[in-house]
Amino acid sequence: MSTAKKYLLAAGTLVLFCAVALLLRPFKIESDFFSLLPENRRDPVARETFRSLVENSAGIVHVIFLAETEENAIAAAKNFSAQLPQEDFRQNGFSAENAEALREFFRPFRFQLLGETQREWLRAENFSALKENAIAEIYSPVSARVFPLKEDPFGFATKFFSENPLLKSPFRVRDGIFCGNADGKFAAYLPLQIENPGKLSALREKMGKLRALREKIASPETEILFSGIPVHTDVSATRSLREINILSGASLTILLAIFALTFRSLKQFFITAGTLVSAIGIAAVAVNLLFGEIHVLVLVFGCSLIGIAVDYILHVLVAGKMTRALKRSLLMSAGTTALAFCVFFFSGIAVLAQIAAFCLVGIAFVLACVIFPLAEIPKLRAREISPRAQSISQKISAAAKRAGTPLLFAAPLIVAGGIFAVFTGKFSDDIRGIYVPPDELLRAEKIFVELSGQEPTAETLVLCGNDEQEVLRRQQALAELLPGEKRCIAQLIPSAETQRENFFAAKKLLLSADENFPIRFDARAFPREFVPLSPSALCDEKVLQLANLLFRKSGENFFAPIFIRGKIADVSALEKLCEKFGAHRVNSVESISAQLSACRVRLSVLLGIAILCFSGIFAARYGVFRATKMLVPPLCALSFVLGLLAFCGNAISIFHLLAFFLILGFGVDYVIFSAENRERGKARLSILLSCLTTLSAFGLLAFSEFPVLHEIGLSAATGIFSVFVFSEMLAGKISGETSENSRASETANADKATRA
Amino acid sequence: MKIFLLAFFCMFSAFPLRGNTDVSAAKEISEHFRSEKIVAGKFFQTKKLSDLDIVLKSAGTFVFSRERGVIWETQNPIKSAIVIRAGTISFFDKNNVRTQKIELGENQTASEIFKIIRDTMLGDFSGLKKMFSESASVEGSRRILCLNARKENRAILPFEKIRIEENAGFIEKITFESPRDNETTEIRFAEIRRGNADDENAFGKFPQ
Numbered sequence: 001m002s003t004a005k006k007y008l009l010a011a012g013t014l015v016l017f018c019a020v021a022l023l024l025r026p027f028k029i030e031s032d033f034f035s036l037l038p039e040n041r042r043d044p045v046a047r048e049t050f051r052s053l054v055e056n057s058a059g060i061v062h063v064i065f066l067a068e069t070e071e072n073a074i075a076a077a078k079n080f081s082a083q084l085p086q087e088d089f090r091q092n093g094f095s096a097e098n099a100e101a102l103r104e105f106f107r108p109f110r111f112q113l114l115g116e117t118q119r120e121w122l123r124a125e126n127f128s129a130l131k132e133n134a135i136a137e138i139y140s141p142v143s144a145r146v147f148p149l150k151e152d153p154f155g156f157a158t159k160f161f162s163e164n165p166l167l168k169s170p171f172r173v174r175d176g177i178f179c180g181n182a183d184g185k186f187a188a189y190l191p192l193q194i195e196n197p198g199k200l201s202a203l204r205e206k207m208g209k210l211r212a213l214r215e216k217i218a219s220p221e222t223e224i225l226f227s228g229i230p231v232h233t234d235v236s237a238t239r240s241l242r243e244i245n246i247l248s249g250a251s252l253t254i255l256l257a258i259f260a261l262t263f264r265s266l267k268q269f270f271i272t273a274g275t276l277v278s279a280i281g282i283a284a285v286a287v288n289l290l291f292g293e294i295h296v297l298v299l300v301f302g303c304s305l306i307g308i309a310v311d312y313i314l315h316v317l318v319a320g321k322m323t324r325a326l327k328r329s330l331l332m333s334a335g336t337t338a339l340a341f342c343v344f345f346f347s348g349i350a351v352l353a354q355i356a357a358f359c360l361v362g363i364a365f366v367l368a369c370v371i372f373p374l375a376e377i378p379k380l381r382a383r384e385i386s387p388r389a390q391s392i393s394q395k396i397s398a399a400a401k402r403a404g405t406p407l408l409f410a411a412p413l414i415v416a417g418g419i420f421a422v423f424t425g426k427f428s429d430d431i432r433g434i435y436v437p438p439d440e441l442l443r444a445e446k447i448f449v450e451l452s453g454q455e456p457t458a459e460t461l462v463l464c465g466n467d468e469q470e471v472l473r474r475q476q477a478l479a480e481l482l483p484g485e486k487r488c489i490a491q492l493i494p495s496a497e498t499q500r501e502n503f504f505a506a507k508k509l510l511l512s513a514d515e516n517f518p519i520r521f522d523a524r525a526f527p528r529e530f531v532p533l534s535p536s537a538l539c540d541e542k543v544l545q546l547a548n549l550l551f552r553k554s555g556e557n558f559f560a561p562i563f564i565r566g567k568i569a570d571v572s573a574l575e576k577l578c579e580k581f582g583a584h585r586v587n588s589v590e591s592i593s594a595q596l597s598a599c600r601v602r603l604s605v606l607l608g609i610a611i612l613c614f615s616g617i618f619a620a621r622y623g624v625f626r627a628t629k630m631l632v633p634p635l636c637a638l639s640f641v642l643g644l645l646a647f648c649g650n651a652i653s654i655f656h657l658l659a660f661f662l663i664l665g666f667g668v669d670y671v672i673f674s675a676e677n678r679e680r681g682k683a684r685l686s687i688l689l690s691c692l693t694t695l696s697a698f699g700l701l702a703f704s705e706f707p708v709l710h711e712i713g714l715s716a717a718t719g720i721f722s723v724f725v726f727s728e729m730l731a732g733k734i735s736g737e738t739s740e741n742s743r744a745s746e747t748a749n750a751d752k753a754t755r756a
Numbered sequence: 757m758k759i760f761l762l763a764f765f766c767m768f769s770a771f772p773l774r775g776n777t778d779v780s781a782a783k784e785i786s787e788h789f790r791s792e793k794i795v796a797g798k799f800f801q802t803k804k805l806s807d808l809d810i811v812l813k814s815a816g817t818f819v820f821s822r823e824r825g826v827i828w829e830t831q832n833p834i835k836s837a838i839v840i841r842a843g844t845i846s847f848f849d850k851n852n853v854r855t856q857k858i859e860l861g862e863n864q865t866a867s868e869i870f871k872i873i874r875d876t877m878l879g880d881f882s883g884l885k886k887m888f889s890e891s892a893s894v895e896g897s898r899r900i901l902c903l904n905a906r907k908e909n910r911a912i913l914p915f916e917k918i919r920i921e922e923n924a925g926f927i928e929k930i931t932f933e934s935p936r937d938n939e940t941t942e943i944r945f946a947e948i949r950r951g952n953a954d955d956e957n958a959f960g961k962f963p964q
Contacts, residue, residue, distance in 0.1 A: 096910065132834070139803070139830055139836070141801060141828070145914070149937070175908045518810065520808075
């Protein structure tokens with residue numbers, strides 16, 4: 001079979017593999033940030049709670065109108081509301097219809113859901129107090145009753161609605177618009193529900209309509225602010241797209257320039273790009289097959305990391321042919337890179353395991369392409385390399401080499417400095433540092449919190465089980481013992497036992513004859529039998545949006561969270577209560593940060609293990625003395641970056657560690673190629689090209705507005721540049737090149753350049 | 757609550773209500789009321805519950821103080837009191853023991869009542885326009901001011917209509933209607949005293 005047919009067959013096999021894989025496991029991209037966290041992925045309670053929170057708030061935009069007078073704020077809100085596209089948005093505001101629907105829903109249960117004082121009087125059979133209180137209400141000049149006297153003479157429902165913390169609104173209602181005060185001004189508030197948010201593009205389109213409407217009705221008297229998850233999503237997506245366009249455009253331009261100047265042709269660029277794109281596609285399919293899904297962060301980081309494989313292509317293109325030494329270097333480099341990524345499988349973070357699998361498959365594919373097709377098809381190989389490019393790399397190498405010996409002596413100090421930085425430096429595992437909204441959005445969120453009086457939740461405790469009433473009973477008992485302000489469904493709907501007690505006590509009161517009581521209650525108005533109200537019935541009816549946040553059914557299980565506001569003074573007492581009632585503490589900020597801290601420590605240990613593994617492999621292959629010299633550049637680069645971070649007062653996070661793995665991976669590649677290629681001329685150029693192409697990717701990430709990408713980009717770029725410089729300084733010593741060999745090699749290259 | 761308070765504020769004035777259909781009637785009340793600091797007297801209330809075919813009659817005393825608040829004390833057939841002070845409305849039983857206290861910030865209806873009372877105490881009736889539409893008419897020697905709750909505010913107000921009847925310079929009757937509950941409450945006032953500082957001592961009976 002001819003070479004071309006052989007590779008066509010191989011390509012066809014790969015395409016078939018991808019098709020079958022996608023049939024077996026349709027492509028699923030996961031964007032749930034929650035799955036970044038190690039333990040919670042295995043905890044269905046935490047996942048379900050988080051999902052409930054997101055679903056109930058993901059489509060709500062808070063529109064706030066601030067003005068010096070209430071009239072201006074309300075007028076602006078009414079104007080905005082009148083022009084809102086009804087097909088895209090639904091207003092969740094106050095309406096007489098909603099109030100009526102809620103009232104009618106609770107009507108059959110009005111004798112089972114009681115205010116605290118009335119329940120205590122009923123339980124104590126203190127009927128005289130109840131009657132006196134009711135009579136005073138009846139004779140009051142104005143009574144705000146939920147149900148007429150003939151249906152509820154003792155005002156049970158009225159007391160329940162007025163006393164229940166979950167039914168109190170922080171807003172006034174004026175002309176059907178929520179009003180309040182914030183930022184020293186009058187505020188009107190419109191909660192908008194986005195209809196069918198769907199894909200990100202649809203959400204952004206709808207947010208665009210809101211912004212256009214805001215521009216249209218803008219006036220000097222009123223300021224209009226947006227807050228809520230969709231706003232953050234839109235802002236992040238806009239920033240991301242802008243950055244992707246700018247950074248990828250800049251990166252592409254730089255790459256094109258590098259390839260064009262070096263190879264004097266763009267054919268090599270398209271070969272490289274085509275190979276990498278194929279590698280990314282196959283890697284994505286493989287990860288989806290193995291894990292059932294692929295996280296969006298894997299696609300983002302994986303695509304960058306596969307850039308490591310550009311080195312392999314560049315080495316072959318520069319060399320012009322596949323030699324045994326080159327093949328050995330490629331296999332050695334790929335092997336050590338694979339080892340570095342394999343440690344991610346032990347990190348305990350699902351996303352990192354996916355990144356590892358993605359990169360292993362991608363790099364293996366690129367390696368296979370490099371060793372076979374690229375090396376064997378003459379037309380695909382490079383023409384003469386640009387002499388200018390070779391000359392530049394030669395000069396850089398010559399300049400760097402002079403500092404080789406001093407570096408060897410300084411290396412222990414640099415490494416010691418890095419270790420010192422680890423012990424004295426700061427660490428940051430605060431989850432809130434991952435995403436920092438722009439100032440305008442932060443202000444809008446702050447104003448909404450002030451307006452709504454919604455303090456952030458300090459703790460979330462979740463009770464779950466497959467028996468709804470059992471879950472409710474436990475929650476009711478736990479909530480009674482918890483200090484501070486809290487919100488849970490048990491405050492609105494007590495257990496069936498409690499409702500039964502209330503029902504029969506109220507029945508006894510209402511059906512007892514009393515001539516002194518002005519209202520004669522018709523026994524036919526009392527429900528014939530007791531039917532408990534369940535949280536799931538309230539959620540199904542959708543008359544109270546809050547209910548869906550406080551109670552959820554998923555499969556056979558029920559989840560009932562308790563949201564606690566304000567700092568918990570005695571955390572150990574809280575944990576004991578959780579243990580007693582079988583409650584899960586879910587994802588408080590400290591909990592997530594503690595998990596990230598544990599992951600960071602674990603990754604640090606794995607980084608150390610990877611370095612030890614490389615040491616062993618190098619010692620076995622090249623001897624201890626040479627292996628020590630080979631480890632100097634990556635270790636010094638890592639120490640240099642650590643020291644720089646500590647010097648600048650930057651805290652080290654788990655994302656810096658990802659960058660350290662990159663620095664280690666590239667550094668090891670550079671020293672391997674130096675060690676395996678005694679004829680350093682072309683290896684030197686390919687290493688330089690590798691450094692430049694990598695810097696064009698990661699260096700530009702340093703300009704990102706997103707803290708995570710900025711940290712990774714800046715650390716990786718600094719480290720990769722450092723490891724390149726250090727490896728060039730020690731290149732001669734690592735390759736075992738003597739002075740005579742070096743001069744002979746340079747002379748041969750110079751002659752070749754002159755003939756060209 | 758706000759209606760009866762508004763009503764007896766009106767009643768204390770010895771001014772004629774103009775029989776026109778603009779808001780000048782309310783304006784006259786406002787202009788007169790600014791001069792009142794303490795007003796006290798008796799009330800007679802008749803409440804008709806049409807659904808139950810019952811008429812409830814009660815009587816009591818009231819005190820209004822610009823600085824200290826309002827006391828509405830029912831004395832027969834039952835003894836109870838409602839006391840409004842800055843920020844709260846409290847309910848007391850026959851022994852002057854508090855049975856309920858409402859923080860106005862947590863209850864919109866109570867808060868609206870308090871706001872109207874406060875605005876009224878300061879002689880500013882402009883707040884009424886936000887919640888009510890006004891109309892005035894004349895029937896013989898009787899001048900009548902009608903306030904109707906605006907449609908969008910009815911869900912949060914306990915009644916829809918207020919009718920104030922003035923005769924020979926005094927407010928003689930206030931009626932408020934709640935069609936939703938089929939209730940009508942009528943209050944008549946008598947034995948009014950103005951500017952008597954001793955009336956403020958009544959606040960001492962009710963704990964803060």
